[in-house]
Amino acid sequence: MKALVCVKRVIDYNVRIRVKSDKSGVEKDNVKMSMNPFDEIAVEEAVRLKEKGTLTEIVVLSIGTESSQETIRTGLAMGGDRGILVKSSDEDIDPLNVGKIIKNICDKENPDLIILGKQAIDDDCNQTGQILATLLKYPQATFASKVEKNNDNTLNVTREVDGGLETIKVKIPCVITTDLRLNEPRYASLPNIMKAKQKKIDILDINELSLDLKKRVEILEVNDPPERKPGIVVPDIDSLVDKLKNEAKIL
């Protein structure tokens, strides 16, 4: 079985986000970039499935600028076998179009599993996996916290949903999106980082795919969120309870 894992290069989750003064977006110059944390979990899950013998090949796909090769290399150092970069100068591609690009790659690669992070921590959209599953007409198992292969070409996937945990059984081929508790991604070892440099990354230009990728949603402006007014430190519990009673009028 073969897996396609989709990874996105995003501003590292530890970086303080600054909105540009012209409101066109957020500052990305000289800012640390990393693999979207949910995608790391996706790569890790694929690598574990390969270690268990469920998978035989892991292809790591990214859509983005030339720099996204680094993100693919990270995936290869964690255990991916080869990479595909769909090169695009536009960094804000609508998720629907991202889904169409990934589908195009799936049509050529025919993966059995497509594993993606449940959301990217830049646009926080949480939809690419669902879009892809719909385009491919494959079943989707979103927000996965446990993935188990059955003997009959199905997977049992436990999903983190509001109110608890839901388990569904999906036929392979299928699309999985990862939640935080699925696994803890490994750090790539130095020898594996070196080995990853030899692994192959195919580079395709987005325009070669001849897809209709017209923009559906325009970002008119990006603003700072409303600020909370500064609060105070109270000396003890009595004054805390007093504030809640008399200022907040809650208790």
Added chain:
Amino acid sequence: MKTLVIVEHNNDSIKQTTYSTVTAASKISEDVYALILGHNLDTAVDELKKCDHLKKIYLVDKEILSKPIAENFCDEIVKFLKDKDFTHVFTPSSTFGKNLSPKIATELDVQQISDIINIIDDNTFERPIYAGNAIAKVKSNDSIKVVTVRSTCFEPCKLDSQVEVENMSSELSKNELVNFVNYDESKSDRPELTSAKIIISGGRGLQNGENFKLLEGIADKLGAAMGASRAAVDAGFVPNDWQVGQTGKIVAPDLYIAVGISGAIQHIAGIKDSKFIVCINKDEEAPIFKFSDFGLVADLFEALPVLEKKLQ
């Protein structure tokens, strides 16, 4: 302009998220309709009928819809939409909506807009990006706007109407590629996190699940819901659906009490819209103090029993 609200429920009762989504829909136009899919929906529909703003409720009652499998729901909804003239389809931005709504949009070949917090006009919306550290104003150029709604940003609609219900027939056949296996509900007598007026949450500082008892007594007295940071959930102190934050639940109570939580941006993303934030933390440098209206520098193991007593 005509909006369809996809109803979130558990077959017995309507989720609060639906009522907020109805309010959001009413900001587009007065033409708001609801579609409820499920099985044995009598009591749920009785509740839903009371919703203000609704012109009509469409009801599909079918056994294969008793579990919210996105593939089945999506097929039914897309068939339903075919001969109608809806311009907007609104779903709550819960795990139910996030799982389903992008599929509906894809079938219609439109770009879904996730998690809106404000409606500027019928095609322009505001939504948080980067864990709420920036707010994007986005405009959809699609013919139908398929949107998920952050329920904490819209008041629930009033419930004093009597709305007409239309039973829809359905020829839906089950999607054979996916089967429901099991739902492990984490049961609680406390209010739901996303609609609670008061929430008390614990973090890694609580050290283990047993110590969450220290929060329970206070939650009982305040009628509060209980939540947690990701660190507390990952460590297995409490169930996963207690997680508050960017990737957990987004909450907006009147009062949020954070105990032994440092205030990472991903946690703050889920609590920023609370009216009052209180923290108890022994480290005065913890970022949570910057976001708290009232902060107490204290060891939680000493402070909590005192607080519980003072609330008597």
